[in-house]
Amino acid sequence: MSQQIVDRVVSMAEEVFQRTVTPADSFFDLGGDSLMALELCLQIENWVGQPVDMGELVGAGSLEEFAASVSALLGAE
Numbered sequence: 001m002s003q004q005i006v007d008r009v010v011s012m013a014e015e016v017f018q019r020t021v022t023p024a025d026s027f028f029d030l031g032g033d034s035l036m037a038l039e040l041c042l043q044i045e046n047w048v049g050q051p052v053d054m055g056e057l058v059g060a061g062s063l064e065e066f067a068a069s070v071s072a073l074l075g076a077e
Helices: 003-017 034-048 054-059 063-073
Strands: none
Touching: 003 034, 003 063, 034 054, 034 063, 054 063
8 A cells, every 4th residue: 555545545534523533543533424434435435546446544543544445446455
């Protein structure tokens, strides 16, 4: 997984949360809810051009872990 993918996911999460976040942050520890999860997943779907499983986001221990799922969608494992 490239740092560029992690950075992009973090940047999109910052847009959703409207504050600074880090790759180590957990979506729920940041105060994320179902609407925020949907918004973030839709942004990432627009970027990667294919469906993103919201369960991957809510099940990830960190944004970096979620970025690994996004990386797999991009074929950049």
